[in-house]
Amino acid sequence: MRGKICGIGAYAPENFYDNHDIAKIVETSDEWIRERTGIVRRHIADEDTTMSMAVKAARAALENGKVEAKELDLILTATITPNTIIPCVSCEVQKALGAENATCFDMSAACAGFVFAYNAAQAYIASGMYRTILIIGSETLSNIVNWEDRGSCILFGDGAGAAVIRGEEGEVFPCVTHSDGTMGEVLACESRHQKGWEEKEAAKQTYLSMNGKEVFKFAVKKVPEVIEELLGRTDYVKEDIDWFVLHQANQRIIESVAKRMKIDICKFPMNISEFGNTSSASIPILLDEMNRSGKLKRGQKIVIAGFGAGLSWGASLLEW
Incomplete structure (x- = not known):
């Protein structure tokens, strides 16, 4: 099932x-x-x-x-x-x-x-x-x-x-996930519910903090790797995939992933210009947009890939 x-x-x-x-x-x-x-x-x-x-x-x-x-x-x-x-x-x-x-x-x-x-x-x-x-x-x-x-x-x-x-009933597709807690500090946000947070300077430590350079390096390395790992568990190759729907973090990240994988950027839909980075919401927002515009067709093979704080990343293969 x-x-x-x-x-x-x-x-x-x-x-x-x-x-x-x-x-x-x-x-x-x-x-x-x-x-x-x-x-x-x-x-x-x-x-x-x-x-x-x-x-x-x-x-x-x-x-x-x-x-x-x-x-x-x-x-x-x-x-x-x-x-x-x-x-x-x-x-x-x-x-x-x-x-x-x-x-x-x-x-x-x-x-x-x-x-x-x-x-x-x-x-x-x-x-x-x-x-x-x-x-x-x-x-x-x-x-x-x-x-x-x-x-x-x-x-x-x-x-x-x-x-x-x-x-x-149907073909069961694989999923791949990873985490690296040792890199957690490069993208972090402390809780305002912890004791003493009011004493911190303007509570700035409780806002999201990010080392953009390290996050970029992590994403452009790990996303191609996890997609290759995912496809390696199937009989499919990257040419068989109709769409690579990535978390919409940064246009440069997506373009770098496509370049590293030697895949036409046209297979990497983007709507980051309109929504920015919406974290866990970005992939389903993009899928909904693609579905309403008629880009998604029954039987198409799609790879979805998410990456971010944790650090955590993963990819899944699905059929529309």
Whole structure:
């Protein structure tokens, strides 16, 4: 038994900051940001929360898949920015959807979150424990960004994406994941719930911090490796893959991965110019956009790959 995506949906707040807006906050420019990241604007939550965006993306995915909320056996949300510690986002989504038959919990794996959640869903379906699973990536990264840090505030946006995965007979595809905790400090964010955080200088240590150079080096090395490892566990070669859907962290990273793998950049769809880096939400937002535009066709082979804080990274092969 394998899991197949039968519904996909996404949501992003209407409010956004373009690069000219960011230039009013820190010393930067539209040209500087575009050249280094490929980002033009990013959506920023105003009234929305991680939970409300998750609900909107989930409803869109259920509608797209023609699945009733009561059919869900599990709701799994990947997020590093829950608006409540307890109850978890997934339980709040269950309440809003009326998915009374679903077990619910959240997962914290940052930018690899959606891939890790997808892999977990596959494992649950293969074991026979659950048949219909809703996975969500939802983030309000604007809440943890230091808006005085030019190196990071230009990158991140808010949004949510969701997919309904249902068990069916068919070829079971592999998943590959890795983590390296020894590199955790290059992309980190301390909790504001720890004792004494108020005493830290303007609480700056509780904002997201990033060593951009090290993250870039990590991504352009590990992503090609994990994709090669994934395909090595199959009878497929890279030429058989229709799309490589990577976490939308930085246009330069994606272009470097394509170059290292000697694959046409046209097989690496991007929407980072519109959304920026939305962490766990980036892959499902992009898949939803591709689906609505008609780019995704039944039977196409797709590799999804996530990478980020932990450090953690992974890739999965799926058939649309």
